[in-house]
Amino acid sequence: MRLCAADAQTIATLARLRIDEATAAHLAQQMASILDYMATLNQVDTTDVEPLYSPVEHVSVLRPDTPQVDFSREAILANAPQTDGEYFLVPRVIA
Amino acid sequence: MNDITTYSLTEIRDLLAQGKVSAEAVTQACLTRIEATEPKLHAMLHTAAPQALEQARAMDRLGPNPKQTLWGVPLTLKDVLATADMPTTCASRILQGFRPPYDATLVARLRQAGAIFLGKTNMDEFAMGSSTENSAFGPTRNPWDLGRVPGGSSGGSAASVAARQCFGSIGTDTGGSIRQPAAFCGIVGLKPTYGRVSRFGLIAYGSSLDQAGPMTRTVADAALLLAVIAGHDPKDSTSAATPIQDWEAAATPGSLAGLRIGLPEEYWGEGLSAEVRATSERAFAMLRETGAELVPVTVPHTPYAIATYYIIAMAEASSNLARYDGVRYGYRSPHAKNLHEVFTFSRSEGFGEEVIRRILLGTYVLSAGYYDAYYKKAAQVRRRIREDFLAALDSCHLLCAPACPTVAFRLDENTADPLQMYLTDIFTVSLNLTGLPGISLPVGLGADSGMPVGIQFFGRSMDEATLLRVAATVEAARGPMPEPPL
Numbered sequence A: 001m002r003l004c005a006a007d008a009q010t011i012a013t014l015a016r017l018r019i020d021e022a023t024a025a026h027l028a029q030q031m032a033s034i035l036d037y038m039a040t041l042n043q044v045d046t047t048d049v050e051p052l053y054s055p056v057e058h059v060s061v062l063r064p065d066t067p068q069v070d071f072s073r074e075a076i077l078a079n080a081p082q083t084d085g086e087y088f089l090v091p092r093v094i095a
Numbered sequence B: 001m002n003d004i005t006t007y008s009l010t011e012i013r014d015l016l017a018q019g020k021v022s023a024e025a026v027t028q029a030c031l032t033r034i035e036a037t038e039p040k041l042h043a044m045l046h047t048a049a050p051q052a053l054e055q056a057r058a059m060d061r062l063g064p065n066p067k068q069t070l071w072g073v074p075l076t077l078k079d080v081l082a083t084a085d086m087p088t089t090c091a092s093r094i095l096q097g098f099r100p101p102y103d104a105t106l107v108a109r110l111r112q113a114g115a116i117f118l119g120k121t122n123m124d125e126f127a128m129g130s131s132t133e134n135s136a137f138g139p140t141r142n143p144w145d146l147g148r149v150p151g152g153s154s155g156g157s158a159a160s161v162a163a164r165q166c167f168g169s170i171g172t173d174t175g176g177s178i179r180q181p182a183a184f185c186g187i188v189g190l191k192p193t194y195g196r197v198s199r200f201g202l203i204a205y206g207s208s209l210d211q212a213g214p215m216t217r218t219v220a221d222a223a224l225l226l227a228v229i230a231g232h233d234p235k236d237s238t239s240a241a242t243p244i245q246d247w248e249a250a251a252t253p254g255s256l257a258g259l260r261i262g263l264p265e266e267y268w269g270e271g272l273s274a275e276v277r278a279t280s281e282r283a284f285a286m287l288r289e290t291g292a293e294l295v296p297v298t299v300p301h302t303p304y305a306i307a308t309y310y311i312i313a314m315a316e317a318s319s320n321l322a323r324y325d326g327v328r329y330g331y332r333s334p335h336a337k338n339l340h341e342v343f344t345f346s347r348s349e350g351f352g353e354e355v356i357r358r359i360l361l362g363t364y365v366l367s368a369g370y371y372d373a374y375y376k377k378a379a380q381v382r383r384r385i386r387e388d389f390l391a392a393l394d395s396c397h398l399l400c401a402p403a404c405p406t407v408a409f410r411l412d413e414n415t416a417d418p419l420q421m422y423l424t425d426i427f428t429v430s431l432n433l434t435g436l437p438g439i440s441l442p443v444g445l446g447a448d449s450g451m452p453v454g455i456q457f458f459g460r461s462m463d464e465a466t467l468l469r470v471a472a473t474v475e476a477a478r479g480p481m482p483e484p485p486l
Helices: A005-014 A021-043 A073-077 B009-017 B023-041 B049-062 B105-112 B155-162 B179-185 B219-229 B274-289 B302-323 B339-350 B353-366 B372-395 B418-423 B429-434 B464-478
Strands: B044-047 B074-078 B116-121 B169-173 B188-191 B211-216 B260-264 B293-297 B398-402 B438-445 B452-459
Touching: A005 A021, A005 B353, A021 B302, A021 B353, A021 B372, A021 B418, B009 B023, B009 B219, B023 B044, B023 B049, B023 B074, B023 B116, B023 B155, B044 B155, B049 B116, B074 B155, B105 B116, B105 B219, B116 B155, B155 B169, B155 B179, B155 B211, B169 B179, B169 B188, B179 B188, B179 B438, B179 B452, B188 B219, B188 B464, B211 B219, B219 B438, B219 B464, B260 B372, B274 B293, B274 B398, B274 B438, B274 B452, B274 B464, B293 B372, B302 B353, B302 B372, B302 B418, B302 B429, B353 B372, B372 B398, B372 B429, B372 B452, B398 B464, B438 B464, B452 B464
Parallel strands: B074 B116, B074 B169, B260 B293, B260 B398
Antiparallel strands: B044 B116, B169 B211, B188 B211, B188 B438, B398 B452, B438 B452
16 A cells, blocks of 8 residues: 555644654655555454454443542542643643 | 562462562562662663552551462563552653543552552553664563563563563553563463453553453463452443452363363464474373364464454554543644644653554554545454454363564564564454453573573463463473573
């Protein structure tokens, strides 16, 4: 398959990644060869085969809907790059 | 007395319980060994020396507790497992310095059983790799040959167990990441049935594939650790309610009369190195001598396993790793001037090359227009692979396979071409697609390289007991493994 640097950039944008031009060209080439290899799956007839998304199928797990406190606010904020002590802080979104 | 670190986990557990050795002495022996071997190996990302010694002394003051099956036993943990009292980085810059506010369920269970944690082990970043060369903090080296990789992604755990830095470690296995490094380092690695061990606090890579399990020097040791970490957990909706079994009793050598073991022809055909074949086939004789019947079986979709596995793993990874956004935890780029840049700059600067490659491929196979051709198709072939295994395990109690086509490869041997590295996983990935349990154990050293060679057994769902019984029998027939020349 053909995958160019611009395609890699488009996918990177979808994944919220930024890659430079040289890396994009290099990655596009590697991705194309990996996707070519993956295309061998087309040799398998999967007509009427149900996809298997997890080894654990058809299980619905419910628990009692009771409120509980798992973590304190301090514990959750402790790993944040920037907080005001109460909330996560990010650069201003609305001008 | 021997050097304390030469005992097995089971032996040291007994000596500790009988008060013949103190928790402090055992912990100190491991820490001394870590200090001596780490400059060569780099198996650890974080060593909790003062903490471990303090805990050991506190335990010694109270004395052995018969209710704690791992009282005073020092272990290491792969750095993908959340620990409230130690950093948890997944060997990624994006999580450098991260301290989870909680313990993984299996970590809490080990703690409750009296284990002492010496630290966190190195790994491929986010468990993406087969050599531990993808760690953001530098590779781990194989204790048998410092020029070779320990395997991956649980390479730090495998090296730390093989080098006697600890008595056992917990690794995780998404496509072979317990079994392959165990084989490369000459130790035992057990991947339990999907759902057997809670994934709560196992930082997610491929959620439908990930499973944590023991890495130890003996089969009995693996059984002992499994008994502690297994069991239902309401915090993991995929964890099974199946009762745990007496695995320590199961891990006893004995007659295998009446047991049928399948040899999948796709695994024993082309592509095996001569020394791996010659060494592995010794196990066939051991199995026959103990009464097992070996029969050829076929799992015909094996040629599609790598493609299937990597599509599913990358798709799940791209989704799971969306959470690293530089907002709530982990690395935030200092160059970001708006929210969009916080996301993109932090992720691009925080993730390593292999992680970025897998996120991109995962995003691609899940994107509109390609979803059916790649992701859904792979999930359909996944069912075919599972059906192959279930059919083979219908006529046999177990399957026996090589762990890897070669012994541990050299550093940088497979880094230039990512696909080349993926292809080395051919014998391990199918098991994760099926969810079934498997074990790898060393059968001897390769005649050409002098490196350990491992074989695997694959079992029926939730039948870890038979895996352990057969592995223990092969282990006894094999005799003691030599020590790595470290």
